[in-house]
Amino acid sequence: MSSSTPADAGSKPAGPLSGILVVSIDQAVAGPLCAMRLADAGARVIKIEAEDGDRARDYDKAMGSTSAAFGWLNRGKESVVLNLKDPGDLALVKAMLARADVFVQNLAPGASDRLGLGAAQLTKEFPRLVVVDIMGYGRETSYASKRAYDMLVQSESGICAVTGTPEVPSKVGISIADIGTGTNAYAAVLEALFERERTGRGQALEVAMFDCMAEWMSLPLLHFDYMGVETARFGLSHASVYPYRPYHCADGDIVVSIQSTAEWVRFCTTVLRSPEFAKDPRFIDNWARVQNRDALDEAIHAVFTPHSCAEMIERLEAGQIAWARVSTLHDLSVHPALRRIPVEMPGGEMAEMPRPAGRIVASGAKVPPLGADTARIRAEFAGAAPAAAKQA
Structure with missing residues (x-):
């Protein structure tokens, strides 16, 4: 386990992953969700952003200083702005990875390899590092190079074929491909860290959005493959359990x-x-x-x-x-079973977020302003020893 205590981390409560350092280069939903779950569990998470930030910061201004999506998915992290095409900044990333336990990325297909941050290279250079590549389609498939967004993967995986009315196929109303993939990635990281306790070695993890949705489609797929039954769309009715x-x-x-x-x-x-x-x-x-x-x-x-x-x-x-x-959004907002946690937005606004299942997140969780920790993190990792020496 690496030492991952930032200079000002005294206020961060301990958790089961306290002492774990996570470096993430992620955008939108799946990668940030995986990293946030790790932060919720006590890991130190450093989120690397470009100068214009994670694109999800500007989806809307629902939370005042940031979007609802970014405010939901990025609590408890540190933000550092780096230019990954700059050799000096890329060297700083390598210095961070030399101390890190987990690296999470969901860049466009092939981008991490072009930057010298591909899983094969990193696991060789840093044998204890758990590298998580979140992608649309499996690397060995003919779809590997395709860009993948939530609704595209819902469509490709057949989710839309079994969702909606008999007349109109629909996507699920929330980003289940992204959310499911981020959740699967989080579980895979925990398994890899547990295995590392026994073997001393990290590993490369490939978590594909299509794999996640295809596995969730197991019931209708098995009905088709083994019974010849094509699951129809029944709106708000179950296809195979009745009434x-x-x-x-x-x-x-x-x-x-x-x-x-x-x-x-x-x-x-x-x-x-x-x-x-x-x-x-x-x-x-x-x-x-x-x-x-x-x-x-x-x-x-x-x-x-x-x-x-x-x-x-x-x-x-x-x-x-x-x-x-059948609750409306108003019904959900006042639902007696809804439990919330307070989260501070980048501009200091306080928001009440739904409490994640299975854990109590300590109060005081904050969503970082863009680049809020850049100067401190540059100073912390400047002049770090060569990566191989750190992780050997």
Whole structure:
């Protein structure tokens, strides 16, 4: 483990990754998300930016001094502005990597290799370094050189083919390819650091957006490959579990989810008050219900529509059936289950961010102004010993 304490890091709370130094050259979502998760866990993260900064800084001005995307994904980091085409600045990056534990990059295809920061070179030069290349498509595939953005990868991976209405394919409304890839990259880094504890060696990690989405598409892909079934688009209805969709009440909609035979029997008895439905051959098991969804929906709507949401929720609760409302963004903003953390923006504004799952982020997390730490980091790493000597 390297010593990664910055000169002014006394205020940064300790965490499970305290002492780990991460250097990241990243943009937009996937790379910054991976690095932020490491920062949340206590790692020191130095984000290298060009003179005009991460392009996500200027997506909007939702947070006043920065965009919503940048404010969300860059808390707890230090920002240094460097010109990677300048030999002196590139040498400074190498000096940083000589002390680093993890290097994260999601530059355009081939850019890291052209800069002399490719995974093969770095893992040879710095044997303990974990190098994370976040890319659109696997390096050995014919798509390796293609630029990849979230919606493009959603489209290529088939996500859009199973999302939307029967008439209109859609992307998922948030950047799931980016978010999923950043999350997978974070998990891969933790595994690599754990393995390094046993072997003493780092490794090169390739995390492709397409791989992430293709793996998430496993269920419809396996249905197609092994059953010849092409998953259709059903809007806000589940394609292969039924009933699992919203039903209309007199004053709104309620999403109902039936996951097992026992739940189906309780639903028929307590909610529909028609126990005979549970033994109807058309609805006897999940696959039968999927095949006869139109007839089933007609029967369920006939029960739900005359009643209020409150009345049907009372029945669902009595039958121990899972349900949900279709929340708006306003509903989410005031949702009783929403937990938040305070984060300081680059201009000093305070924002309340959703709390990340699985951890409590200490208060006081800050999003760095562009280049806020440049002078200090230049001084800290200037004249560092040759990389190979540091990591050998």
